[in-house]
Amino acid sequence: MLETSGNLTDEEYQRVLAQWQDRHGGASxxxxxxxxxxxxxxxxTGLSQKDMDFLEQRKWNREEIMAALKVPxxxxxxxxxxxxATAKTQRKLFWENTLLPKMALFEFVLWSQLLRPLEGGxxxxxFDNAGIGALQEDRKRPGGVRPQxxxxxxxx
Numbered sequence: 798m799l800e801t802s803g804n805l806t807d808e809e810y811q812r813v814l815a816q817w818q819d820r821h822g823g824a825s826x827x828x829x830x831x832x833x834x835x836x837x838x839x840x841x842t843g844l845s846q847k848d849m850d851f852l853e854q855r856k857w858n859r860e861e862i863m864a865a866l867k868v869p870x871x872x873x874x875x876x877x878x879x880x881x882a883t884a885k886t887q888r889k890l891f892w893e894n895t896l897l898p899k900m901a902l903f904e905f906v907l908w909s910q911l912l913r914p915l916e917g918g919x920x921x922x923x924f925d926n927a928g929i930g931a932l933q934e935d936r937k938r939p940g941g942v943r944p945q946x947x948x949x950x951x952x953x
Contacts, residue, residue: 800838867895888931900924
């Protein structure tokens with residue numbers, strides 16, 4: 798696309814258009830050098846193959862990092878190939894398989910390194926999971942699933 802800061806008369810417009818078509822029209826003339834005059838400037842309207850490859854590489858890198866950290870696309874607001882039901886299930890699994898085990902480990906380390914030496918193991922601290930929306934469905938069922946937590950080296 799050609800841009801100018803000023804206005805072209807109809808005659809100037811037709812002349813520039815005809816010259817551009819003559820010098821750059823068709824596949825054989827696609828990469829010819831353009832000389833722009835009278836304040837005209839070229840503005841690229843599409844992405845080159847190199848730019849598109851760069852964007853694909855960024856997308857691939859993002860997905861590799863998400864896989865390494867076990868973070869589903871829905872948690873990052875990427876819903877390009879995820880529907881509502883899949884996102885809901887992914888969110889629940891993210892909590893159950895990634896966050897809750899880390900939280901349980903943190904609880905155990907807190908107990909074993911801080912609370913057990915201070916109070917002889919009589920005090921236990923744990924996260925309040927009641928506000929986690931993705932896990933609410935399990936709490937509504939009778940005998941709902943309780944995340945596993947480490948207590949004195951064993952599971953509760």
